[in-house]
Amino acid sequence: MHALSIHSRASDKCHTHDTHHTGSETSAPSDAGQLKDIGCKWVVNGHSERRHVIGEDDQFIGKKSAYALSQGLGVIACIGELLEERVAGKTFDVCFQQWKAYAGKLLNNSLLFLLPFMLCQAGIAYEPVWAIGTGKVATPQQAQAVHAAVHDWLSKNVSAEVASKTRIIYGGSVNGGNCAELAKQEDIDRFLVGGESLKGPEFATIINSVTSKKVAA
């Protein structure tokens, strides 16, 4: 999200080669070609609802993401732990297992060269499941710890340049009151906003919190 560049993006509307067919697909009607035709640049994959309501697993999400990238769409790759996983001290294990499935699928399909494109054009969204739509936001420290770990992983496993260019986006009950403290964190680059995007003044405050951070940097 950026005040000056609003692009179209689709949530989980991009089939893989073998799930796409030409019959009626009322529940998920768009394929990569249709999305590009209407000017869509990104898809959001691995959102918690797809994982925990629809039942998509890491393998399938990785496969859809590799396909979207191969078709020239950016992928915002969502990761995030359930509350019980956080309480059990598994936040980092869960998030990295999810993240590695995106990267691993690119590797399996000989598409690893697309990884920097994916990271630099779109990014990774950390969305703790317990914070999405619940009004319970992660503390700035909790979110910063995960974002910093992801940047660190990218620096060690991809390159320092890609790590510094990768946007790591926080999502989960961001509002006009908590966005400034979250945006101050060094590794929180953008926000993925749900409910508050429907409220004009709140949304403007959220956008400005990120924009002023970038201007100050």
Ligand SMILES: O=C(CO)COP(=O)(O)O
């Ligand atoms: O899921 C989200 C955005 O994708 C977050 O939604 P909320 O901002 O409503 O918690």
